[in-house]
Amino acid sequence: MNGRLRLLAFLFFLAAACAAPPPAPPRISRGQAIAVLPPNNRTGDPLLVPGASFLDRYAFHTEPVTVGDVLAGEARAQLTERGFRVTPPETVDAAAEGHVPRTPHAAAEIAAHGKLDGLVLYLEILRWEPDAPVHTKFVIVGLSASLVDSASRNVVWELYRQPEPVATPGEFTLENAYETAARKVIGEILSPLGAPQTAP
DSSP states (O other): HHHHHHHHHHHHHHHHOOOOOOOOOOOTOOOOOOOEOOEOOSSSSSBOOTTTTTHHHOOOOSSOOOOHHHHHHHHHHHHHHTOEEOOHHHHHHHTTTTOSSSSSHHHHHHHHHOOSSSEEEEEEEEEOOOOOOOOSOEEEEEEEEEEEEEEOOOOEEEEEEEEEEEEEEOOOOOHHHHHHHHHHHHHHHHHGGOOSSOOO
């Protein structure tokens, strides 16, 4: 039994030693052009956002607003606050031609085909689950993000956010809870790029 415990302890420490270190912040300058492509929803749920007020704020089309639209809108706003030159969503939509990239490489291909300059932010929604449809206290969010150089097609930085609850206290409607969760998780994802230069 002692031998088995020693083996388990050894395997535990070996796994801990081999664990990947947290990603280092990417070396990109303020003023860098960044295009936010439509996020890839891998949850199997369309993740529609209820409420007409979100249409004007996050969507530039007549289709229903999705969590992906809200995340992309938050990413554009928070990248702008950090001093980056964000490609207008209309330009990104024209370059994407209705396609949603399924991999960072596909995101780079869309950027190159659409002649988008600079870097591309590729987001994957891995999990998005509210605890309740009203008086939502939290949303479980799993998300990954990659910055891809559109010229070289190389991934210059990536981050995986393990599915964890994002607190949305005091939000009565699901749409407000989704907005709060999106704002918090995008702020968390983009924090390695530096603090906002302007007040949110």
